[in-house]
Amino acid sequence: MKKLVLASNNPGKLREIGALLAPLAIEVTSQVELDIGEADEPHATFVENALAKARHASLASGLPALADDSGLCVDALGGEPGVHSAYYAGRNGAREERDARNNAKLLGALAGVGDRRAHYHCVLVLLRRADDPEPLVAEGVWRGEIAAVPRGTGGFGYDPLFYFPARRRTSAELDAEEKNRISHRGQALAKLLARLGDEDRA
Numbered sequence: 735m736k737k738l739v740l741a742s743n744n745p746g747k748l749r750e751i752g753a754l755l756a757p758l759a760i761e762v763t764s765q766v767e768l769d770i771g772e773a774d775e776p777h778a779t780f781v782e783n784a785l786a787k788a789r790h791a792s793l794a795s796g797l798p799a800l801a802d803d804s805g806l807c808v809d810a811l812g813g814e815p816g817v818h819s820a821y822y823a824g825r826n827g828a829r830e831e832r833d834a835r836n837n838a839k840l841l842g843a844l845a846g847v848g849d850r851r852a853h854y855h856c857v858l859v860l861l862r863r864a865d866d867p868e869p870l871v872a873e874g875v876w877r878g879e880i881a882a883v884p885r886g887t888g889g890f891g892y893d894p895l896f897y898f899p900a901r902r903r904t905s906a907e908l909d910a911e912e913k914n915r916i917s918h919r920g921q922a923l924a925k926l927l928a929r930l931g932d933e934d935r936a
Contacts, residue, residue: 735862735930737761741791741801743772744820744829746890747919751802754914754923763797770794780804780817780857781871793864804856804918806892808840808880810849815840819891829890837884837895850879854896856918858926870929874921878905889913 738760742748748764755762765771773790775783780803788801805819815822815836823835844850853875860870876898884894886906893905898916905913914920 735760735798737763738798738800738860739768739770739791739795740764741773741787741799744890747802747804750910750914750917750919751800751923753910754920758927765791765795768795775803775817778817780855780873781859783817784857784859784871785861785869788859788861788869789864792861792866798860798862799864801859801861802856802919802922803859804854806840806896807853807855808844809851810847811843814843816855833891837892840880840892840895841883844880850881850897851877852880852896853877854892854918856922858919858922860926860930870926872922872925872929874918874923874925876916876918876921 740748740751740762742764743766752762770791773787775786777783777786784801784803787803788799791801792799803817805816807813807816819836821832823832823839825832856874858872878896878898881895881897881904885904886894888908888910889906896905898905898908901908905917
């Protein structure tokens with residue numbers, strides 16, 4: 735595989751996945767660069783949404799496609815916002831505005847709640863072509879807690895609230911290299927690349 739399209743319009747995801755794929759001899763382009771619009775994500779699971787996004791991008795581009803569907807799952811909220819993480823507080827406004835509203839809504843939902851356990855969940859899907867009957871699927875889970883107040887300026891989405899006890903920092907306080915190494919997305923991509931390597935050696 736010499737070239738693929740990333741099926742995302744999220745600049746934070748594009749930065750992170752691009753950095754993780756940089757060492758490989760694969761030319762990576764984004765669906766934004768190819769003027770491909772976002773796919774619908776009507777499904778109730780991360781894997782179904784990731785498959786839908788990968789098929790959409792591969793069909794429109796004629797290239798292999800890598801798609802990510804991920805979200806924050808909070809134990810005390812029954813796993814919410816989950817697959818609705820990006821639009822938890824509505825779809826209006828720029829991404830930064832939505833992120834701020836999402837974080838505010840999450841803190842409001844957890845007001846007075848003692849159980850702050852949460853995890854990020856990521857599913858990556860790689861399709862060699864739009865009708866690939868054997869997509870490569872990899873998952874990553876990053877466990878932590880929801881902080882009482884936002885901390886840090888890095889990352890995106892819920893990162894200022896996602897506290898990682900092992901580092902005593904929120905995800906937004908980690909440098910990009912460390913976050914990519916330990917995050918849900920980094921874990922999933924490492925598994926995916928290992929599977930690709932196994933295929934190449936087969």
